[in-house]
Amino acid sequence: xxxxxxxxxxxxxxxxxxxxIYCNYSTTSDRLYWYRQDPGKSLESLFVLLSNGAVKQxxxxxxxxxxxxxxxxxxxxxxxxxxxxxYFCAVDIANYGQNFVFGPGTRLSVxx
Amino acid sequence: SQTIHQWPAxxxxxxxxxxxxxxxxxGTSNPNLYWYRQAAGRGLxLLFYSVGIGQISSEVPQNLSASRPxxxxxxxxxxxxxxxxxGFYLCAWSDGTVYEQYFGPGTRLTVx
Numbered sequence: 001x002x003x004x005x006x007x008x009x010x011x012x013x014x015x016x017x018x019x020x021i022y023c024n025y026s027t028t029s030d031r032l033y034w035y036r037q038d039p040g041k042s043l044e045s046l047f048v049l050l051s052n053g054a055v056k057q058x059x060x061x062x063x064x065x066x067x068x069x070x071x072x073x074x075x076x077x078x079x080x081x082x083x084x085x086x087y088f089c090a091v092d093i094a095n096y097g098q099n100f101v102f103g104p105g106t107r108l109s110v111x112x
Numbered sequence: 113s114q115t116i117h118q119w120p121a122x123x124x125x126x127x128x129x130x131x132x133x134x135x136x137x138x139g140t141s142n143p144n145l146y147w148y149r150q151a152a153g154r155g156l157x158l159l160f161y162s163v164g165i166g167q168i169s170s171e172v173p174q175n176l177s178a179s180r181p182x183x184x185x186x187x188x189x190x191x192x193x194x195x196x197x198x199g200f201y202l203c204a205w206s207d208g209t210v211y212e213q214y215f216g217p218g219t220r221l222t223v224x
Contacts, residue, residue, distance in 0.1 A: 102156040
């Protein structure tokens with residue numbers, strides 16, 4: 001059975017600190033996606049990682065993909081309060097978009 | 113640019129009543145369409161996806177059904193709602209290349 005795991009599930013950090021969220025998955029896939037969800041809202045696409053070694057950066061967030069280790073990371077640099085949200089990774093297990101499996105999400109709270 | 117609409121935004125329905133949620137996409141043609149459900153505080157569960165008119169695949173057995181009567185319209189239905197159908201229902205679309213999924217604003221359904 002496919003599993004997509006994230007850790008930590010809850011993260012409380014102070015502004016200005018760095019931290020990494022991990023996404024592990026149990027099947028072969030070359031496509032991994034990161035999303036952000038604010039409370040009560042829909043999902044916003046953050047990063048699309050389509051090959052081994054892919055690295056994408058946007059502002060204080062950087063995502064990477066290691067398909068051999070079946071691991072993706074979302075690194076937060078110098079966190080600010082506006083980054084508080086729940087972050088989901090999703091694995092495209094069919095590799096053609098027909099079956100995304102989402103992780104449970106990491107709820108991030110950035111404290112002043 | 114592409115936009116995705118869902119309605120209604122919120123819905124409160126009694127157990128045993130029917131359900132119809134609608135999703136439409138503008139600004140693209142022949143999208144892949146998806147229905148997800150998110151239980152409170154949880155990740156997303158893929159319910160249905162469609163690669164074309166009349167083509168529906170179901171990921172989990174359930175009390176729900178989906179239809180795609182037009183290229184950019186996706187409908188989620190139930191004949192008789194259960195308490196366990198409560199949740200946040202999200203529609204998403206993707207193209208046939210990168211397969212990044214773009215989510216609609218969601219419908220929050222409460223079954224009483």
